[in-house]
Amino acid sequence: MTTDEIVTRSGVVDAPVVTVSGVSKVYRLGPPLELRRLLHQAVVRSDPPGVAERPSFHHALRDVDLALAAGEALGVIGPNGAGKTTLLRLLAGVTLPTRGRVRVEGRVSPFIGLGMGFHPDLTGRENAHLYCALMGLDRSTIRARVEEIVSYAEIGDYVDVAFKRYSSGMMARLGFAAAVHADPGSVLLLDEVLAVGDRRFYVKGLATLAQLVSRSTMVFVSHNLDAVARLCRRVIWLDGGRLRADGPPSEVIGAYLRAQGVPTIGAPSDAPPSKPANPAAAG
Amino acid sequence: MPQDHLRRAFRHRVFLGYWLRRNVLTRYRQTTLGPLWALLQPMLSGLVYAFVFAVVLRVQTHPVPYAVFVVTNLVLWTYSMRTILIGPAVLLAHLDLITRVQFPREFLPIGVWLESLVDLALGLAVVSLFFAYYRVPVTPYALGALVVFAIHSAWTLGVTFLVAAIAIRIRDLLQVIPVLLQLALYLAPVVYPLDLVPAALRRLYLLNPLGTIFAAYQETLLFGRFTLARELAVAAMISLLLLVGGYRLFKSAEWQLADLL
Numbered sequence: 001m002t003t004d005e006i007v008t009r010s011g012v013v014d015a016p017v018v019t020v021s022g023v024s025k026v027y028r029l030g031p032p033l034e035l036r037r038l039l040h041q042a043v044v045r046s047d048p049p050g051v052a053e054r055p056s057f058h059h060a061l062r063d064v065d066l067a068l069a070a071g072e073a074l075g076v077i078g079p080n081g082a083g084k085t086t087l088l089r090l091l092a093g094v095t096l097p098t099r100g101r102v103r104v105e106g107r108v109s110p111f112i113g114l115g116m117g118f119h120p121d122l123t124g125r126e127n128a129h130l131y132c133a134l135m136g137l138d139r140s141t142i143r144a145r146v147e148e149i150v151s152y153a154e155i156g157d158y159v160d161v162a163f164k165r166y167s168s169g170m171m172a173r174l175g176f177a178a179a180v181h182a183d184p185g186s187v188l189l190l191d192e193v194l195a196v197g198d199r200r201f202y203v204k205g206l207a208t209l210a211q212l213v214s215r216s217t218m219v220f221v222s223h224n225l226d227a228v229a230r231l232c233r234r235v236i237w238l239d240g241g242r243l244r245a246d247g248p249p250s251e252v253i254g255a256y257l258r259a260q261g262v263p264t265i266g267a268p269s270d271a272p273p274s275k276p277a278n279p280a281a282a283g
Numbered sequence: 284m285p286q287d288h289l290r291r292a293f294r295h296r297v298f299l300g301y302w303l304r305r306n307v308l309t310r311y312r313q314t315t316l317g318p319l320w321a322l323l324q325p326m327l328s329g330l331v332y333a334f335v336f337a338v339v340l341r342v343q344t345h346p347v348p349y350a351v352f353v354v355t356n357l358v359l360w361t362y363s364m365r366t367i368l369i370g371p372a373v374l375l376a377h378l379d380l381i382t383r384v385q386f387p388r389e390f391l392p393i394g395v396w397l398e399s400l401v402d403l404a405l406g407l408a409v410v411s412l413f414f415a416y417y418r419v420p421v422t423p424y425a426l427g428a429l430v431v432f433a434i435h436s437a438w439t440l441g442v443t444f445l446v447a448a449i450a451i452r453i454r455d456l457l458q459v460i461p462v463l464l465q466l467a468l469y470l471a472p473v474v475y476p477l478d479l480v481p482a483a484l485r486r487l488y489l490l491n492p493l494g495t496i497f498a499a500y501q502e503t504l505l506f507g508r509f510t511l512a513r514e515l516a517v518a519a520m521i522s523l524l525l526l527v528g529g530y531r532l533f534k535s536a537e538w539q540l541a542d543l544l
Contacts, residue, residue, distance in 0.1 A: 094383060130302070133300070
Protein backbone atom coordinates (compact mmCIF):
# COMPACT_ATOMS: atom_id res chain seq x y z
CA MET A 1 0.00 0.00 0.00
CA THR A 2 1.41 3.37 -0.96
CA THR A 3 0.42 6.54 0.80
CA ASP A 4 -1.11 7.93 -2.36
CA GLU A 5 -3.73 5.37 -3.06
CA ILE A 6 -5.63 2.85 -1.06
CA VAL A 7 -7.37 -0.25 -2.23
CA THR A 8 -10.58 -0.27 -0.26
CA ARG A 9 -12.39 -3.42 0.77
CA SER A 10 -14.48 -3.33 -2.35
CA GLY A 11 -11.33 -3.20 -4.41
CA VAL A 12 -11.89 0.34 -5.68
CA VAL A 13 -8.80 2.52 -5.79
CA ASP A 14 -9.56 5.67 -3.86
CA ALA A 15 -7.53 8.78 -3.12
CA PRO A 16 -6.97 8.86 0.63
CA VAL A 17 -8.69 11.57 2.64
CA VAL A 18 -6.07 11.55 5.35
CA THR A 19 -2.41 10.99 4.59
CA VAL A 20 0.26 10.86 7.25
CA SER A 21 3.69 10.11 5.81
CA GLY A 22 6.84 9.59 7.82
CA VAL A 23 5.59 11.82 10.61
CA SER A 24 7.56 12.41 13.78
CA LYS A 25 6.71 14.90 16.48
CA VAL A 26 9.22 16.01 19.06
CA TYR A 27 8.29 18.17 22.03
CA ARG A 28 10.89 20.21 23.82
CA LEU A 29 10.73 19.67 27.55
CA GLY A 30 12.95 21.00 30.25
CA PRO A 31 13.56 24.55 31.37
CA PRO A 32 11.39 27.09 29.55
CA LEU A 33 13.01 30.10 27.98
CA GLU A 34 12.88 32.80 30.65
CA LEU A 35 13.85 36.44 30.67
CA ARG A 36 15.60 35.84 33.98
CA ARG A 37 17.75 33.09 32.47
CA LEU A 38 18.50 35.05 29.28
CA LEU A 39 19.65 38.07 31.32
CA HIS A 40 21.75 35.90 33.58
CA GLN A 41 23.37 34.22 30.60
CA ALA A 42 24.06 37.55 28.92
CA VAL A 43 25.66 39.06 32.00
CA VAL A 44 27.41 36.19 33.79
CA ARG A 45 27.64 33.75 30.86
CA SER A 46 26.22 30.90 32.91
CA ASP A 47 22.84 29.57 33.98
CA PRO A 48 21.35 31.06 37.12
CA PRO A 49 21.45 28.66 40.07
CA GLY A 50 18.62 26.16 40.15
CA VAL A 51 17.87 25.98 36.43
CA ALA A 52 21.03 24.24 35.28
CA GLU A 53 19.10 21.34 33.76
CA ARG A 54 19.49 20.85 30.03
CA PRO A 55 16.49 20.87 27.74
CA SER A 56 15.30 17.37 26.96
CA PHE A 57 13.11 16.14 24.15
CA HIS A 58 10.08 13.93 24.08
CA HIS A 59 9.43 11.93 20.93
CA ALA A 60 5.65 11.80 20.90
CA LEU A 61 5.45 10.17 17.46
CA ARG A 62 8.15 8.39 15.47
CA ASP A 63 7.91 7.70 11.74
CA VAL A 64 4.20 7.14 11.56
CA ASP A 65 2.64 6.32 8.19
CA LEU A 66 -1.09 6.19 7.79
CA ALA A 67 -3.65 6.62 5.04
CA LEU A 68 -7.40 6.77 5.48
CA ALA A 69 -9.96 6.41 2.70
CA ALA A 70 -13.18 8.41 2.65
CA GLY A 71 -15.77 6.90 4.96
CA GLU A 72 -13.29 4.85 6.92
CA ALA A 73 -13.54 4.75 10.71
CA LEU A 74 -10.19 4.34 12.40
CA GLY A 75 -9.85 3.40 16.05
CA VAL A 76 -6.69 4.51 17.82
CA ILE A 77 -5.67 2.60 20.92
CA GLY A 78 -2.59 2.45 23.08
CA PRO A 79 -1.42 3.14 26.61
CA ASN A 80 -1.23 6.66 28.04
CA GLY A 81 1.60 8.62 26.48
CA ALA A 82 1.59 6.53 23.30
CA GLY A 83 1.05 9.55 21.05
CA LYS A 84 -2.70 9.25 20.42
CA THR A 85 -3.47 12.82 21.35
CA THR A 86 -0.50 14.12 19.40
CA LEU A 87 -1.78 12.30 16.32
CA LEU A 88 -5.17 14.00 16.70
CA ARG A 89 -3.53 17.40 17.16
CA LEU A 90 -1.58 16.93 13.95
CA LEU A 91 -4.69 15.86 12.04
CA ALA A 92 -6.64 18.81 13.44
CA GLY A 93 -3.87 21.11 12.22
CA VAL A 94 -3.25 22.79 15.56
CA THR A 95 0.38 21.75 15.54
CA LEU A 96 2.97 20.92 12.87
CA PRO A 97 4.98 17.71 12.59
CA THR A 98 8.69 17.92 13.36
CA ARG A 99 9.36 15.69 10.37
CA GLY A 100 7.13 14.25 7.68
CA ARG A 101 3.89 15.43 6.15
CA VAL A 102 0.25 15.46 7.17
CA ARG A 103 -2.43 16.02 4.58
CA VAL A 104 -6.15 16.10 5.18
CA GLU A 105 -8.64 16.61 2.35
CA GLY A 106 -11.84 18.45 3.11
CA ARG A 107 -12.98 20.10 6.29
CA VAL A 108 -11.61 18.64 9.48
CA SER A 109 -13.78 18.84 12.50
CA PRO A 110 -11.89 20.27 15.40
CA PHE A 111 -10.35 17.73 17.66
CA ILE A 112 -13.29 17.30 19.92
CA GLY A 113 -13.03 16.81 23.61
CA LEU A 114 -15.83 17.02 26.12
CA GLY A 115 -16.97 20.33 27.51
CA MET A 116 -14.29 22.22 25.68
CA GLY A 117 -14.56 25.96 26.20
CA PHE A 118 -17.61 25.64 28.44
CA HIS A 119 -17.84 28.45 30.91
CA PRO A 120 -19.23 27.69 34.39
CA ASP A 121 -21.13 30.97 34.61
CA LEU A 122 -22.97 30.64 31.31
CA THR A 123 -26.15 28.64 30.93
CA GLY A 124 -26.25 25.37 29.04
CA ARG A 125 -27.85 27.06 26.07
CA GLU A 126 -25.28 29.86 25.99
CA ASN A 127 -22.47 27.34 26.20
CA ALA A 128 -23.95 25.36 23.33
CA HIS A 129 -24.11 28.55 21.24
CA LEU A 130 -20.50 29.34 22.01
CA TYR A 131 -19.38 25.81 21.23
CA CYS A 132 -21.06 25.88 17.81
CA ALA A 133 -19.51 29.27 17.07
CA LEU A 134 -16.14 27.90 18.06
CA MET A 135 -16.64 25.15 15.49
CA GLY A 136 -17.02 27.86 12.86
CA LEU A 137 -20.78 27.62 12.18
CA ASP A 138 -22.81 30.58 10.98
CA ARG A 139 -25.57 32.19 12.98
CA SER A 140 -28.62 30.49 11.47
CA THR A 141 -27.05 27.03 11.61
CA ILE A 142 -26.08 27.65 15.21
CA ARG A 143 -29.66 28.39 16.23
CA ALA A 144 -30.88 25.10 14.72
CA ARG A 145 -28.05 23.04 16.18
CA VAL A 146 -28.42 24.45 19.67
CA GLU A 147 -32.00 23.17 19.83
CA GLU A 148 -30.82 19.72 18.78
CA ILE A 149 -28.05 19.78 21.34
CA VAL A 150 -30.19 20.73 24.32
CA SER A 151 -32.91 18.22 23.48
CA TYR A 152 -30.37 15.45 22.86
CA ALA A 153 -28.58 16.17 26.14
CA GLU A 154 -31.83 15.59 28.12
CA ILE A 155 -31.12 18.37 30.56
CA GLY A 156 -34.72 19.61 30.70
CA ASP A 157 -35.27 22.91 32.51
CA TYR A 158 -31.57 23.20 33.22
CA VAL A 159 -30.88 24.65 29.74
CA ASP A 160 -31.20 28.12 31.20
CA VAL A 161 -29.31 27.45 34.41
CA ALA A 162 -25.61 28.23 34.87
CA PHE A 163 -23.40 25.32 33.82
CA LYS A 164 -21.69 25.21 37.22
CA ARG A 165 -24.97 24.09 38.84
CA TYR A 166 -25.17 20.97 36.68
CA SER A 167 -24.61 17.47 38.03
CA SER A 168 -21.53 15.81 36.56
CA GLY A 169 -23.77 13.55 34.48
CA MET A 170 -25.57 16.56 32.98
CA MET A 171 -22.27 18.26 32.23
CA ALA A 172 -21.02 15.17 30.45
CA ARG A 173 -24.26 14.73 28.48
CA LEU A 174 -24.28 18.34 27.30
CA GLY A 175 -20.62 18.05 26.37
CA PHE A 176 -21.23 14.92 24.33
CA ALA A 177 -24.36 16.35 22.69
CA ALA A 178 -22.46 19.46 21.63
CA ALA A 179 -19.53 17.41 20.38
CA VAL A 180 -21.63 15.24 18.07
CA HIS A 181 -24.08 17.90 16.87
CA ALA A 182 -21.93 20.97 16.29
CA ASP A 183 -21.38 20.27 12.63
CA PRO A 184 -18.55 17.88 12.49
CA GLY A 185 -16.65 18.35 9.23
CA SER A 186 -16.14 15.62 6.69
CA VAL A 187 -13.29 14.26 8.81
CA LEU A 188 -14.20 13.74 12.45
CA LEU A 189 -11.69 13.61 15.24
CA LEU A 190 -13.04 12.27 18.51
CA ASP A 191 -11.10 12.00 21.72
CA GLU A 192 -12.54 9.91 24.53
CA VAL A 193 -16.02 11.34 23.98
CA LEU A 194 -17.88 8.32 25.30
CA ALA A 195 -16.73 8.60 28.88
CA VAL A 196 -20.18 9.90 29.74
CA GLY A 197 -23.11 9.44 32.00
CA ASP A 198 -25.03 6.31 32.75
CA ARG A 199 -25.49 3.08 30.84
CA ARG A 200 -28.59 4.29 29.00
CA PHE A 201 -26.91 7.44 27.71
CA TYR A 202 -23.81 5.44 26.80
CA VAL A 203 -25.91 3.20 24.55
CA LYS A 204 -27.60 6.22 23.01
CA GLY A 205 -24.22 7.86 22.43
CA LEU A 206 -22.80 4.75 20.84
CA ALA A 207 -25.75 4.60 18.43
CA THR A 208 -25.25 8.25 17.49
CA LEU A 209 -21.57 7.67 16.82
CA ALA A 210 -22.42 4.62 14.70
CA GLN A 211 -24.66 6.87 12.58
CA LEU A 212 -21.88 9.43 12.21
CA VAL A 213 -19.49 6.69 11.11
CA SER A 214 -21.78 5.91 8.20
CA ARG A 215 -21.51 9.41 6.73
CA SER A 216 -18.04 10.70 7.57
CA THR A 217 -14.44 9.70 7.93
CA MET A 218 -13.62 9.28 11.58
CA VAL A 219 -10.62 8.95 13.84
CA PHE A 220 -11.75 7.67 17.21
CA VAL A 221 -9.35 7.69 20.14
CA SER A 222 -10.49 5.76 23.17
CA HIS A 223 -9.47 3.50 26.01
CA ASN A 224 -12.91 1.97 25.74
CA LEU A 225 -12.03 -1.01 23.58
CA ASP A 226 -15.63 -2.18 23.51
CA ALA A 227 -16.68 1.04 21.75
CA VAL A 228 -13.65 0.95 19.45
CA ALA A 229 -14.49 -2.59 18.38
CA ARG A 230 -18.13 -1.70 17.74
CA LEU A 231 -17.52 1.51 15.78
CA CYS A 232 -14.36 0.90 13.80
CA ARG A 233 -13.46 -1.61 11.15
CA ARG A 234 -9.82 -0.69 11.35
CA VAL A 235 -7.72 -0.07 14.45
CA ILE A 236 -4.18 1.13 14.96
CA TRP A 237 -2.18 0.54 18.10
CA LEU A 238 0.31 3.22 19.07
CA ASP A 239 3.05 2.40 21.52
CA GLY A 240 5.80 4.82 22.53
CA GLY A 241 5.07 6.95 19.48
CA ARG A 242 5.40 4.08 17.04
CA LEU A 243 2.71 2.41 14.99
CA ARG A 244 2.79 -1.08 16.47
CA ALA A 245 -0.15 -2.65 14.65
CA ASP A 246 -2.70 -1.69 11.99
CA GLY A 247 -5.54 -3.99 11.06
CA PRO A 248 -9.03 -5.24 11.88
CA PRO A 249 -10.16 -4.61 15.47
CA SER A 250 -10.23 -8.24 16.53
CA GLU A 251 -6.55 -8.76 15.73
CA VAL A 252 -5.18 -5.43 16.92
CA ILE A 253 -7.21 -5.25 20.13
CA GLY A 254 -6.40 -8.86 20.91
CA ALA A 255 -2.68 -8.26 20.44
CA TYR A 256 -2.87 -5.09 22.50
CA LEU A 257 -4.61 -6.81 25.39
CA ARG A 258 -2.13 -9.70 25.32
CA ALA A 259 0.74 -7.21 25.43
CA GLN A 260 -0.90 -5.42 28.34
CA GLY A 261 -1.23 -8.70 30.19
CA VAL A 262 -5.00 -8.41 30.35
CA PRO A 263 -7.12 -11.48 29.62
CA THR A 264 -8.61 -11.02 26.16
CA ILE A 265 -12.25 -11.35 27.19
CA GLY A 266 -12.20 -8.62 29.87
CA ALA A 267 -12.82 -4.98 29.05
CA PRO A 268 -10.22 -2.68 30.62
CA SER A 269 -11.13 -1.38 34.03
CA ASP A 270 -11.50 2.25 32.93
CA ALA A 271 -14.23 1.51 30.41
CA PRO A 272 -17.69 2.84 31.23
CA PRO A 273 -20.21 0.44 32.74
CA SER A 274 -20.98 -2.01 30.00
CA LYS A 275 -20.88 -5.70 29.51
CA PRO A 276 -17.43 -7.07 28.88
CA ALA A 277 -16.82 -7.11 25.19
CA ASN A 278 -15.49 -9.96 23.19
CA PRO A 279 -13.50 -8.06 20.57
CA ALA A 280 -13.29 -11.09 18.32
CA ALA A 281 -17.07 -11.29 18.15
CA ALA A 282 -17.64 -7.55 17.91
CA GLY A 283 -15.20 -7.00 15.06
CA MET B 284 0.40 35.05 3.74
CA PRO B 285 -1.28 37.81 5.72
CA GLN B 286 -4.23 37.96 3.32
CA ASP B 287 -4.93 34.30 4.02
CA HIS B 288 -4.82 34.96 7.75
CA LEU B 289 -7.31 37.78 7.39
CA ARG B 290 -9.61 35.76 5.14
CA ARG B 291 -9.66 32.89 7.64
CA ALA B 292 -10.29 35.30 10.47
CA PHE B 293 -13.23 36.77 8.57
CA ARG B 294 -14.76 33.33 8.08
CA HIS B 295 -14.70 32.77 11.83
CA ARG B 296 -16.14 36.18 12.71
CA VAL B 297 -19.32 34.71 14.24
CA PHE B 298 -17.19 33.08 16.89
CA LEU B 299 -15.62 36.41 17.78
CA GLY B 300 -19.07 37.84 18.47
CA TYR B 301 -20.04 34.99 20.77
CA TRP B 302 -16.67 35.01 22.45
CA LEU B 303 -17.00 38.70 23.26
CA ARG B 304 -20.54 38.21 24.55
CA ARG B 305 -19.40 35.33 26.70
CA ASN B 306 -16.59 37.31 28.25
CA VAL B 307 -18.54 40.48 28.84
CA LEU B 308 -21.51 38.55 30.28
CA THR B 309 -19.44 36.39 32.60
CA ARG B 310 -17.33 39.29 33.77
CA TYR B 311 -20.37 41.22 34.83
CA ARG B 312 -22.23 38.22 36.23
CA GLN B 313 -19.43 37.25 38.55
CA THR B 314 -19.06 40.57 40.30
CA THR B 315 -21.87 42.15 42.27
CA LEU B 316 -20.63 45.58 41.23
CA GLY B 317 -21.12 44.60 37.59
CA PRO B 318 -20.12 47.22 35.04
CA LEU B 319 -19.16 49.61 37.82
CA TRP B 320 -16.06 47.54 38.38
CA ALA B 321 -14.57 48.58 35.05
CA LEU B 322 -15.05 52.24 36.03
CA LEU B 323 -13.88 52.01 39.58
CA GLN B 324 -10.25 51.42 38.74
CA PRO B 325 -9.60 54.57 36.66
CA MET B 326 -11.70 56.61 39.12
CA LEU B 327 -9.75 55.41 42.16
CA SER B 328 -6.37 55.94 40.55
CA GLY B 329 -7.68 59.31 39.34
CA LEU B 330 -8.30 60.26 42.97
CA VAL B 331 -4.76 59.31 43.94
CA TYR B 332 -3.24 61.21 41.04
CA ALA B 333 -5.46 64.20 41.79
CA PHE B 334 -4.09 64.25 45.32
CA VAL B 335 -0.46 63.94 44.23
CA PHE B 336 -0.49 66.21 41.21
CA ALA B 337 -3.22 68.76 41.87
CA VAL B 338 -3.11 69.05 45.67
CA VAL B 339 0.54 68.37 46.52
CA LEU B 340 2.39 69.41 43.36
CA ARG B 341 -0.15 72.08 42.27
CA VAL B 342 -0.06 71.06 38.61
CA GLN B 343 -2.08 73.46 36.46
CA THR B 344 -4.15 72.20 33.56
CA HIS B 345 -5.78 75.53 32.80
CA PRO B 346 -8.49 76.10 31.56
CA VAL B 347 -9.66 72.57 32.39
CA PRO B 348 -9.89 71.42 36.03
CA TYR B 349 -7.36 68.71 36.88
CA ALA B 350 -10.17 66.26 37.74
CA VAL B 351 -11.53 66.39 34.20
CA PHE B 352 -8.02 66.21 32.78
CA VAL B 353 -6.96 63.15 34.72
CA VAL B 354 -10.20 61.21 34.43
CA THR B 355 -10.31 61.66 30.66
CA ASN B 356 -6.71 60.55 30.28
CA LEU B 357 -6.94 57.60 32.65
CA VAL B 358 -10.04 56.20 30.97
CA LEU B 359 -8.20 56.30 27.62
CA TRP B 360 -5.04 54.96 29.22
CA THR B 361 -6.87 52.03 30.85
CA TYR B 362 -8.27 51.09 27.44
CA SER B 363 -4.87 50.27 25.98
CA MET B 364 -3.15 49.08 29.15
CA ARG B 365 -5.84 46.55 29.94
CA THR B 366 -5.57 45.18 26.40
CA ILE B 367 -1.79 44.87 26.53
CA LEU B 368 -1.83 43.34 29.99
CA ILE B 369 -4.58 40.78 29.47
CA GLY B 370 -4.48 40.18 25.71
CA PRO B 371 -1.33 38.04 25.67
CA ALA B 372 -2.13 36.32 28.99
CA VAL B 373 -5.48 35.13 27.70
CA LEU B 374 -3.72 32.95 25.13
CA LEU B 375 -1.92 31.02 27.83
CA ALA B 376 -5.16 30.77 29.81
CA HIS B 377 -6.97 29.02 26.94
CA LEU B 378 -4.45 26.40 25.94
CA ASP B 379 -7.21 23.78 26.21
CA LEU B 380 -8.91 25.36 23.19
CA ILE B 381 -5.69 26.11 21.36
CA THR B 382 -4.43 22.54 21.49
CA ARG B 383 -7.69 21.24 20.03
CA VAL B 384 -9.43 23.67 17.73
CA GLN B 385 -7.95 25.38 14.71
CA PHE B 386 -9.58 28.81 15.08
CA PRO B 387 -7.71 32.05 14.41
CA ARG B 388 -5.62 32.52 17.55
CA GLU B 389 -5.62 36.29 17.21
CA PHE B 390 -9.27 36.20 18.27
CA LEU B 391 -8.29 35.71 21.89
CA PRO B 392 -6.30 38.96 22.20
CA ILE B 393 -8.72 40.74 19.86
CA GLY B 394 -11.54 39.60 22.15
CA VAL B 395 -9.78 41.27 25.07
CA TRP B 396 -9.39 44.42 23.00
CA LEU B 397 -13.13 44.45 22.27
CA GLU B 398 -13.88 44.05 25.97
CA SER B 399 -11.63 47.01 26.64
CA LEU B 400 -13.65 48.95 24.05
CA VAL B 401 -16.83 48.15 25.97
CA ASP B 402 -15.16 49.37 29.15
CA LEU B 403 -14.02 52.48 27.32
CA ALA B 404 -17.56 53.26 26.23
CA LEU B 405 -18.70 53.07 29.86
CA GLY B 406 -15.72 55.14 30.92
CA LEU B 407 -16.49 57.85 28.38
CA ALA B 408 -20.03 58.05 29.71
CA VAL B 409 -18.58 58.96 33.10
CA VAL B 410 -16.13 61.37 31.48
CA SER B 411 -19.07 63.16 29.86
CA LEU B 412 -20.60 63.58 33.34
CA PHE B 413 -17.37 65.24 34.44
CA PHE B 414 -17.52 67.51 31.37
CA ALA B 415 -21.10 68.46 32.20
CA TYR B 416 -20.45 69.02 35.92
CA TYR B 417 -17.40 71.23 35.38
CA ARG B 418 -18.98 72.88 32.31
CA VAL B 419 -16.04 72.08 30.06
CA PRO B 420 -17.00 73.07 26.49
CA VAL B 421 -16.74 70.50 23.72
CA THR B 422 -15.30 72.11 20.58
CA PRO B 423 -15.38 70.88 16.95
CA TYR B 424 -11.77 69.83 17.50
CA ALA B 425 -13.14 66.88 19.47
CA LEU B 426 -13.86 65.22 16.12
CA GLY B 427 -10.09 65.11 15.62
CA ALA B 428 -9.90 62.83 18.66
CA LEU B 429 -11.44 60.10 16.47
CA VAL B 430 -8.32 60.16 14.31
CA VAL B 431 -6.17 60.05 17.43
CA PHE B 432 -8.25 57.16 18.68
CA ALA B 433 -7.66 55.17 15.47
CA ILE B 434 -3.90 55.65 15.85
CA HIS B 435 -4.08 54.82 19.56
CA SER B 436 -5.97 51.61 18.78
CA ALA B 437 -3.46 50.55 16.12
CA TRP B 438 -0.66 51.13 18.62
CA THR B 439 -2.48 49.17 21.32
CA LEU B 440 -3.21 46.15 19.13
CA GLY B 441 0.28 46.22 17.64
CA VAL B 442 1.94 46.17 21.06
CA THR B 443 -0.47 43.46 22.25
CA PHE B 444 0.46 41.19 19.34
CA LEU B 445 4.14 41.94 19.77
CA VAL B 446 4.08 41.13 23.49
CA ALA B 447 2.05 37.99 22.81
CA ALA B 448 4.49 36.81 20.15
CA ILE B 449 7.42 37.21 22.53
CA ALA B 450 5.55 35.84 25.55
CA ILE B 451 4.88 32.61 23.66
CA ARG B 452 8.65 32.06 23.60
CA ILE B 453 9.74 33.69 26.83
CA ARG B 454 7.59 32.55 29.68
CA ASP B 455 8.22 35.18 32.35
CA LEU B 456 7.87 38.22 30.08
CA LEU B 457 4.30 38.72 31.25
CA GLN B 458 5.53 39.33 34.79
CA VAL B 459 7.58 42.31 33.62
CA ILE B 460 4.81 43.93 31.58
CA PRO B 461 2.92 45.59 34.49
CA VAL B 462 6.13 47.30 35.58
CA LEU B 463 6.87 48.53 32.06
CA LEU B 464 3.32 49.84 31.68
CA GLN B 465 3.56 51.70 34.97
CA LEU B 466 6.74 53.37 33.73
CA ALA B 467 5.13 54.14 30.36
CA LEU B 468 2.44 56.10 32.20
CA TYR B 469 5.00 58.68 33.23
CA LEU B 470 6.57 58.91 29.77
CA ALA B 471 3.34 60.19 28.24
CA PRO B 472 1.27 63.22 29.26
CA VAL B 473 -1.38 61.26 31.14
CA VAL B 474 -1.24 62.58 34.68
CA TYR B 475 0.52 65.87 33.82
CA PRO B 476 0.09 68.19 30.82
CA LEU B 477 2.56 68.48 27.94
CA ASP B 478 3.32 72.13 28.91
CA LEU B 479 5.32 70.90 31.90
CA VAL B 480 7.77 69.02 29.67
CA PRO B 481 10.77 71.34 29.07
CA ALA B 482 10.66 72.77 25.54
CA ALA B 483 14.17 71.47 24.81
CA LEU B 484 13.06 67.91 25.48
CA ARG B 485 9.69 68.14 23.82
CA ARG B 486 10.70 66.94 20.36
CA LEU B 487 12.39 63.88 21.78
CA TYR B 488 9.45 63.33 24.13
CA LEU B 489 6.95 63.38 21.26
CA LEU B 490 8.90 60.76 19.32
CA ASN B 491 7.25 58.31 21.69
CA PRO B 492 3.98 57.64 19.83
CA LEU B 493 2.11 57.34 23.11
CA GLY B 494 3.36 60.79 24.13
CA THR B 495 2.03 62.33 20.94
CA ILE B 496 -1.22 60.38 21.11
CA PHE B 497 -2.05 61.62 24.60
CA ALA B 498 -0.90 65.16 23.89
CA ALA B 499 -3.18 65.15 20.84
CA TYR B 500 -6.11 63.78 22.88
CA GLN B 501 -5.73 66.68 25.29
CA GLU B 502 -5.54 69.29 22.57
CA THR B 503 -8.59 68.03 20.74
CA LEU B 504 -10.78 66.96 23.65
CA LEU B 505 -9.86 69.42 26.39
CA PHE B 506 -8.10 72.49 25.05
CA GLY B 507 -9.87 72.97 21.71
CA ARG B 508 -6.84 73.21 19.43
CA PHE B 509 -4.76 71.01 17.19
CA THR B 510 -1.07 71.78 16.65
CA LEU B 511 0.53 68.36 16.52
CA ALA B 512 -0.36 67.23 12.98
CA ARG B 513 3.22 66.42 11.97
CA GLU B 514 4.06 64.56 15.19
CA LEU B 515 0.78 62.69 14.91
CA ALA B 516 1.61 61.61 11.35
CA VAL B 517 4.86 60.10 12.63
CA ALA B 518 3.02 58.39 15.49
CA ALA B 519 0.50 57.02 12.99
CA MET B 520 3.28 55.55 10.88
CA ILE B 521 4.99 53.94 13.88
CA SER B 522 1.67 52.57 15.13
CA LEU B 523 0.81 51.12 11.74
CA LEU B 524 4.22 49.47 11.48
CA LEU B 525 3.76 48.06 14.98
CA LEU B 526 0.35 46.70 14.05
CA VAL B 527 1.44 45.02 10.83
CA GLY B 528 4.77 43.81 12.22
CA GLY B 529 3.27 42.67 15.51
CA TYR B 530 0.49 40.75 13.77
CA ARG B 531 2.88 39.00 11.39
CA LEU B 532 5.25 38.11 14.19
CA PHE B 533 2.33 36.80 16.20
CA LYS B 534 1.08 34.67 13.31
CA SER B 535 4.52 33.14 12.85
CA ALA B 536 4.88 32.39 16.58
CA GLU B 537 1.36 31.11 17.23
CA TRP B 538 2.24 27.56 16.18
CA GLN B 539 4.37 27.18 19.25
CA LEU B 540 1.35 27.74 21.49
CA ALA B 541 0.02 24.22 20.93
CA ASP B 542 3.42 22.77 21.79
CA LEU B 543 3.74 24.44 25.21
CA LEU B 544 3.90 21.60 27.66
